[in-house]
Amino acid sequence: MTGAYGLDPSVLDSHVLVLNRNYTAVRVTSARRAMCMLFKRIAEIVAVEDSEWASYDFESWREVSEYKARYERDNHEWIRCVRFELAVPRVVRLLFYDRLPKTPVKFNRRNIFARDRNRCQYCRREFPTSELTLDHVLPRSRGGKTCWNNMVCCCVRCNVRKGGRTPSEAGMKLKTDPVKPKRPPVITLRLSSDKYATWKQFLDNAYWNVELRD
Numbered sequence: 434m435t436g437a438y439g440l441d442p443s444v445l446d447s448h449v450l451v452l453n454r455n456y457t458a459v460r461v462t463s464a465r466r467a468m469c470m471l472f473k474r475i476a477e478i479v480a481v482e483d484s485e486w487a488s489y490d491f492e493s494w495r496e497v498s499e500y501k502a503r504y505e506r507d508n509h510e511w512i513r514c515v516r517f518e519l520a521v522p523r524v525v526r527l528l529f530y531d532r533l534p535k536t537p538v539k540f541n542r543r544n545i546f547a548r549d550r551n552r553c554q555y556c557r558r559e560f561p562t563s564e565l566t567l568d569h570v571l572p573r574s575r576g577g578k579t580c581w582n583n584m585v586c587c588c589v590r591c592n593v594r595k596g597g598r599t600p601s602e603a604g605m606k607l608k609t610d611p612v613k614p615k616r617p618p619v620i621t622l623r624l625s626s627d628k629y630a631t632w633k634q635f636l637d638n639a640y641w642n643v644e645l646r647d
């Protein structure tokens with residue numbers, strides 16, 4: 434299917450939020466995979482327009498895209514097909530999937546870096562991932578656990594300076610106390626970009642978990 438488009442691979446790698454049938458966010462996928470789900474008719478597009486949302490199947494999205502291409506081209510990214518253009522969707526909803534996300538936040542290196550936004554939690558500077566290490570706040574030799582509350586992003590220099598000591602022994606101060614994030618940090622990172630602003634209302638737990646009455 435990728436052969437049908439493919440002019441700009443980076444657009445197809447854009448991130449799309451996937452909701453289950455009940456509008457609960459379950460994961461993030463690529464625009465490429467989202468388009469496959471639309472073609473197979475197992476998902477529909479959810480677009481936020483004037484703070485209300487509307488759903489579209491592939492055909493109706495194609496029509497709407499024509500309008501968007503004419504009047505709001507700069508607000509979207511575009512997939513160029515042979516005879517038409519499609520606005521890249523930001524949110525899709527699975528039509529036959531009821532389940533909730535299994536493990537909301539995996540404890541791994543990537544998610545710790547994302548939670549700390551690639552900032553060394555001691556000197557507060559931002560580094561590329563390759564220049565960061567993980568630090569046990571309370572050193573392992575003192576019984577410090579390998580868990581969300583005791584692991585932080587740390588640059589090589591601060592790691593060497595801290596050595597096998599606690600922050601107070603080393604005269605260093607943590608930027609924030611590390612905690613387990615409520616949602617996958619990779620999603621939180623994207624929320625800071627305007628491009629993914631429409632994700633916000635689907636990730637606001639307070640809004641979605643509130644009991645509805647009629």
Ligand SMILES: [Zn+2]
Nearest residue numbers: 553556588591
């Ligand atoms: Zn540092």
